[in-house]
Amino acid sequence: MIRLLFLVGLLVVMLAPPATAHDVKAGADLRIAQTIAGAELTLVIKATTRVPGPLRVEVIGFPSAPTLDLRLRSVTDGRVVTGTVSPGRPAQLRVEETGPHELTVGAGGESAVIPFRVLVDRGSGWEFLIYGGLFVAGLLLVGGLLTGAFNRRGRSAFVVTAVAAAGLAVAALIVILDPWLPAGSPAGAEPRPTDSVLGRPYVQRVVTTVPAGPAVGEEFVTRVELFDGSTGRPVDDLTIHHEAMAHLVVTSEDGRYFRHVHPLRTAPGRLEVRLRADRPGRYLTYVELERTDSGGQLLTGSFTVTGSPTVSPDPAIQDAAAGTVTVTPAAPQAGRAATVEVATTGTPRPWLGMAGHLIVRGADGEFLGHVHEMGTPGNRLRFTFSFPAPGRYLAWAQYATDRGITTVPFTVEVPR
Numbered sequence: 001m002i003r004l005l006f007l008v009g010l011l012v013v014m015l016a017p018p019a020t021a022h023d024v025k026a027g028a029d030l031r032i033a034q035t036i037a038g039a040e041l042t043l044v045i046k047a048t049t050r051v052p053g054p055l056r057v058e059v060i061g062f063p064s065a066p067t068l069d070l071r072l073r074s075v076t077d078g079r080v081v082t083g084t085v086s087p088g089r090p091a092q093l094r095v096e097e098t099g100p101h102e103l104t105v106g107a108g109g110e111s112a113v114i115p116f117r118v119l120v121d122r123g124s125g126w127e128f129l130i131y132g133g134l135f136v137a138g139l140l141l142v143g144g145l146l147t148g149a150f151n152r153r154g155r156s157a158f159v160v161t162a163v164a165a166a167g168l169a170v171a172a173l174i175v176i177l178d179p180w181l182p183a184g185s186p187a188g189a190e191p192r193p194t195d196s197v198l199g200r201p202y203v204q205r206v207v208t209t210v211p212a213g214p215a216v217g218e219e220f221v222t223r224v225e226l227f228d229g230s231t232g233r234p235v236d237d238l239t240i241h242h243e244a245m246a247h248l249v250v251t252s253e254d255g256r257y258f259r260h261v262h263p264l265r266t267a268p269g270r271l272e273v274r275l276r277a278d279r280p281g282r283y284l285t286y287v288e289l290e291r292t293d294s295g296g297q298l299l300t301g302s303f304t305v306t307g308s309p310t311v312s313p314d315p316a317i318q319d320a321a322a323g324t325v326t327v328t329p330a331a332p333q334a335g336r337a338a339t340v341e342v343a344t345t346g347t348p349r350p351w352l353g354m355a356g357h358l359i360v361r362g363a364d365g366e367f368l369g370h371v372h373e374m375g376t377p378g379n380r381l382r383f384t385f386s387f388p389a390p391g392r393y394l395a396w397a398q399y400a401t402d403r404g405i406t407t408v409p410f411t412v413e414v415p416r
């Protein structure tokens with residue numbers, strides 16, 4: 001009997017609680033990277049515990065952020081509250097109910113509309129068994145004591161004690177099993193079919209610039225329009241993926257220009273970011289995103305910049321200083337894991353949920369890879385990366401410190 005109990009206990013411990021990736025949990029902050037007014041920042045919508053109540057919004061700048069104008073609208077009843085937020089000065093916006101909301105963020109003539117849901121945990125729903133069990137046990141314990149005191153015959157006292165013990169056992173069992181029991185959906189959650197395991201259709205994209213064919217040195221808007229591959233309707237169900245609605249990598253064909261930015265949602269299915277190019281030619285764009293209940297997707301595109309190169313090249317795209325990057329083995333084999341170590345200047349702090357990012361592009365632009373650091377021994381970032389085929393690769397390691405985001409560009413040759 002003891003062996004059986006031990007076996008059951010072991011099984012319970014071994015069965016991990018069911019994990020659902022990218023589920024917005026009540027009680028968890030929502031972190032969204034945005035590139036706005038020339039700044040790279042992360043907006044933090046703090047978890048709410050009660051509604052009506054205040055919703056706290058913070059901003060972290062890499063390295064700085066402008067004051068952002070906030071406008072929070074409840075989709076359910078149209079109620080609007082406004083405020084401002086800057087680093088170290090959080091906003092408190094009053095929310096009246098759970099459910100869908102839109103947060104409009106504005107600065108420097110740009111604005112983004114971020115759809116999200118205000119969720120409040122309702123508990124697992126099994127509490128009634130815990131409290132019920134304890135209540136019954138307590139009641140019967142008192143009853144048992146009274147019965148024992150006034151009744152000489154022990155049998156009814158035994159029954160009462162047994163029921164009390166059963167109540168205690170149920171309460172204790174629920175407490176122990178709680179992480180494995182299905183949690184009730186939080187108040188304000190989107191009603192979803194539970195059997196939607198197939199995912200949603202792939203996204204088709206159109207990348208354009210405003211104006212079309214921008215000139216070197218002139219600010220322009222890169223616009224990404226997302227359409228559902230099946231219906232052709234705008235895709236507006238992006239989930240937060242690595243702390244952003246979408247990650248946009250823009251590189252010149254020669255790789256001397258590199259930007260990793262987080263475009264603003266200016267309309268349903270439309271993402272925009274302002275850029276300035278420093279050389280003419282073809283630019284390649286890569287969008288990393290994830291639809292609700294679907295996997296991650298990588299979408300590619302391109303645009304052309306006209307004019308002649310600017311006099312001073314971009315300081316962010318100089319080659320890495322000797323000794324900054326170590327690739328092991330020095331001549332990596334195609335399809336085999338290689339280790340890339342990058343010496344950092346300053347202590348990295350989390351950006352997009354990680355200490356470091358490595359983006360690798362094939363010389364012809366046909367391939368783009370993105371991995372995260374695998375442990376940071378001291379002021380070094382360590383990545384594991386498998387180059388898919390022989391050839392020349394352009395790579396950029398990125399990390400954030402108090403001084404902002406550092407990009408370390410380097411090239412890797414994978415021999416035949």
Ligand SMILES: [Cu+2]
Nearest residue numbers: 244247248352
């Ligand atoms: Cu990103």
